[in-house]
Amino acid sequence: MVDSTVVLWGQTLAYTFYCLAILALMGWFGYKITRRRRQGVIKNTLFYSFVTFLIVLGVSLHIITYHTIPWAPIDLNRSEIKADKVFDIVAEKHQFILPAEKLVIKCHEKALFKVISNDLTYGFGLFRQDNSMVFQMQVVPGHMNDILWQFDKPGIYTIRSTEYSGPAGVDMLVKDAVIVTGEETSQNN
Amino acid sequence: MNFIQTFLHGEEGVFKPDSMTPMQKMTLRFVVVGLVYYAFAVIEGMIMRLYEVQPIPSIPSKQFFAIMTAHPLVGIFGSTYSIVFGAFLFLVPFLMKKPLWSIKLGNWTLGLIGVGTLVFWFSGFITHYAPLYTLYWPLPADFTQFSVIGGTFFITGIALVMLGTIFFVINIYKTLTYTPDGWAQQPSKEILKSALGITAFSNLFRKKKTEQLVSLPVAAVAQGTVDVAFNAAIILFTGVLILVYMVAALLGFDLKSSAIDALLYKNWFWWGLDLVADGLVLIFVAGTWYLLATLITGKKLYMENVARIALLVELVVSWTVWSHHLLSDQAQPGILKVVSGEMVTAFELITQGLAFFITLYTLWSARPLKMANPLKFLLGGLLGFALAVPAGIMQADIGLNRILHNTQWVIGPHVHVAILVGLTMTLYSAIYFLFPILTNGAKLYSQKLANFHFWAQLLGGVGMGAFMGMAGLHGMLRRSLYIDGEFNTYMVLAAISGSLLLLGFLAFFFNIVMSVGFNGVIGIFSPSKLKTKDLLP
Numbered sequence: 001m002v003d004s005t006v007v008l009w010g011q012t013l014a015y016t017f018y019c020l021a022i023l024a025l026m027g028w029f030g031y032k033i034t035r036r037r038r039q040g041v042i043k044n045t046l047f048y049s050f051v052t053f054l055i056v057l058g059v060s061l062h063i064i065t066y067h068t069i070p071w072a073p074i075d076l077n078r079s080e081i082k083a084d085k086v087f088d089i090v091a092e093k094h095q096f097i098l099p100a101e102k103l104v105i106k107c108h109e110k111a112l113f114k115v116i117s118n119d120l121t122y123g124f125g126l127f128r129q130d131n132s133m134v135f136q137m138q139v140v141p142g143h144m145n146d147i148l149w150q151f152d153k154p155g156i157y158t159i160r161s162t163e164y165s166g167p168a169g170v171d172m173l174v175k176d177a178v179i180v181t182g183e184e185t186s187q188n189n
Numbered sequence: 190m191n192f193i194q195t196f197l198h199g200e201e202g203v204f205k206p207d208s209m210t211p212m213q214k215m216t217l218r219f220v221v222v223g224l225v226y227y228a229f230a231v232i233e234g235m236i237m238r239l240y241e242v243q244p245i246p247s248i249p250s251k252q253f254f255a256i257m258t259a260h261p262l263v264g265i266f267g268s269t270y271s272i273v274f275g276a277f278l279f280l281v282p283f284l285m286k287k288p289l290w291s292i293k294l295g296n297w298t299l300g301l302i303g304v305g306t307l308v309f310w311f312s313g314f315i316t317h318y319a320p321l322y323t324l325y326w327p328l329p330a331d332f333t334q335f336s337v338i339g340g341t342f343f344i345t346g347i348a349l350v351m352l353g354t355i356f357f358v359i360n361i362y363k364t365l366t367y368t369p370d371g372w373a374q375q376p377s378k379e380i381l382k383s384a385l386g387i388t389a390f391s392n393l394f395r396k397k398k399t400e401q402l403v404s405l406p407v408a409a410v411a412q413g414t415v416d417v418a419f420n421a422a423i424i425l426f427t428g429v430l431i432l433v434y435m436v437a438a439l440l441g442f443d444l445k446s447s448a449i450d451a452l453l454y455k456n457w458f459w460w461g462l463d464l465v466a467d468g469l470v471l472i473f474v475a476g477t478w479y480l481l482a483t484l485i486t487g488k489k490l491y492m493e494n495v496a497r498i499a500l501l502v503e504l505v506v507s508w509t510v511w512s513h514h515l516l517s518d519q520a521q522p523g524i525l526k527v528v529s530g531e532m533v534t535a536f537e538l539i540t541q542g543l544a545f546f547i548t549l550y551t552l553w554s555a556r557p558l559k560m561a562n563p564l565k566f567l568l569g570g571l572l573g574f575a576l577a578v579p580a581g582i583m584q585a586d587i588g589l590n591r592i593l594h595n596t597q598w599v600i601g602p603h604v605h606v607a608i609l610v611g612l613t614m615t616l617y618s619a620i621y622f623l624f625p626i627l628t629n630g631a632k633l634y635s636q637k638l639a640n641f642h643f644w645a646q647l648l649g650g651v652g653m654g655a656f657m658g659m660a661g662l663h664g665m666l667r668r669s670l671y672i673d674g675e676f677n678t679y680m681v682l683a684a685i686s687g688s689l690l691l692l693g694f695l696a697f698f699f700n701i702v703m704s705v706g707f708n709g710v711i712g713i714f715s716p717s718k719l720k721t722k723d724l725l726p
Binding site: 071135 | 526
């Protein structure tokens with residue numbers, strides 16, 4: 001499965017390129033608008049082309065991400081996918097109660113994290129050693145909150161609450177709680 | 190005039206508060222209160238920026254989160270609502286060429302928003318009540334972390350603001366439809382149809398087009414006000430719900446906090462809150478762009494009927510997009526995530542894109558234009574939304590939300606760029622445009638300060654959003670604290686950008702005070718000597 005770092009890089013590049021383009025456009029517009037105009041008018045075709053472009057962009061964005069970000073279809077169809085490992089986790093009084101001290105997963109296994117809260121709304125996120133995020137979900141009391149994830153790289157990950165639950169929630173993390181073992185290969189789902 | 194004389198009497202002593210009508214005074218009071226609360230929000234923001242670099246020993250983390258709770262509410266209700274409501278209470282009668290229905294009710298709106306904001310801000314400051322704008326159930330009623338009395342006053346303050354908001358809604362709609370003394374009976378039904386975009390929509394299917402009875406900016410105000418009303422009702426209802434728990438706790442009863450479904454509450458609350466973020470803000474801003482573009486150019490708006498329909502679409506969209514805030518809630522039905530969270534949300538790219546294009550085209554058609562303050566701030570506002578809306582569309586995606594939700598990305602490139610660059614620069618454009626009209630021709634003290642204000646606001650806002658966004662892409666959460674300096678490079682750069690915003694605001698505030706003089710600012714708050722309902726003398 002494509003790592004979330006790759007997706008983030010892709011997003012960073014796309015958004016940076018867009019920002020530079022729109023900054024350049026507005027700079028050019030701001031300059032040109034103070035200059036005397038040449039003859040001729042802009043045709044309405046430009047307007048309708050722009051509207052069409054926006055519609056195509058708005059619709060295609062989610063179709064593209066659904067087909068290129070592997071966890072998107074897994075997430076929507078997770079109830080039909082059999083997990084290799086299931087971890088039942090409880091969040092209560094600003095603490096995570098794990099089924100074992102370390103949650104060990106083999107590379108390419110599909111792990112299902114089932115988290116319930118007994119009091120407040122929390123978050124459940126996995127973070128790499130460099131603090132970057134692997135994934136996160138919300139943990140709402142009174143509901144089952146589950147996420148299915150396939151790890152294709154060995155690593156050690158920290159669990160951290162990703163939702164504000166009052167000042168006491170700041171320290172809600174379990175360092176190096178998830179260990180993924182095995183070898184990285186290019187195997188896909 | 191020397192510096193002291195200018196400080197006391199304004200630039201060249203031109204500004205005379207005694208010459209102002211009650212409407213001018215009321216509007217300027219809104220602006221002054223809004224700017225004072227903007228100062229609150231900027232200073233709070235700067236404290237939080239510094240705290241994210243290195244926790245300040247004299248400020249406990251509870252205080253930090255209390256500031257974080259009050260900050261957006263002071264910014265949105267205390268500042269933006271004040272400035273926007275003041276401007277619209279002036280502009281709607283100005284554009285309709287009739288008096289405001291009730292100046293008294295307008296002043297009540299200002300009083301309630303001003304006092305309400307002070308009450309909730311002060312209560313948070315003293316008691317550290319910090320559920321972060323009442324997200325999520327049962328956190329607002331978690332009395333193990335928060336003071337019941339503090340929370341009670343906090344919610345009461347919010348309720349006062351909402352009451353003032355409802356008065357604003359009444360005043361706007363009454364102004365649209367009422368018949369002033371001595372006038373021929375106004376066609377209130379037809380006015381409402383035009384204001385709500387129904388006429389524009391039905392004109393699509395008619396050969397003979399029905400004449401619009403209200404101008405496009407007034408239609409934008411009317412439609413945005415629908416979301417204002419809904420939002421006020423939701424916030425009031427939610428406030429009452431929390432108050433019930435608080436009053437029960439004060440009386441010694443412990444209501445079962447789990448009696449309310451947390452996910453249902455979250456849906457309810459986001460439906461209401463999104464009427465601000467994805468509703469009235471976008472509609473009001475689009476309306477203000479259209480107004481400013483036509484006023485600056487003196488030309489008719491390009492594609493006016495399309496713009497009217499786009500506003501109506503945006504209004505309907507704003508009722509149906511809330512689920513993009515719940516894409517990471519696994520119990521939320523998938524159909525809501527896809528339809529409301531992704532697909533309908535993508536319409537905002539289209540409606541805002543249309544407003545962007547139409548405004549730019551209208552300006553373009555009138556070139557050459559002088560790069561005066563209203564125009565340059567308007568371009569800044571357009572740029573802000575051009576940057577922030579796509580950032581929002583990206584995070585409103587099931588795949589990307591999994592790695593962006595609740596990170597600094599959301600609050601940086603999306604929220605702060607939208608507010609500080611998009612919304613605030615649009616408001617500054619309106620303020621610079623209306624300043625000579627509302628002050629009967631007062632002269633701006635310094636154009637150099639206005640230029641500095643522009644660049645500081647633009648670079649500070651874009652820079653802060655960008656560095657927060659970079660931190661978010663590297664995993665830094667919002668609403669959290671990192672005491673080991675994990676993201677310090679980005680946070681230092683964001684703090685430097687934030688300080689530019691603060692300096693820009695101080696330059697603007699100083700410029701305005703020096704333009705009207707200290708005595709002039711005080712004079713705005715004294716009763717008008719002119720007994721008239723006219724807008725201008």
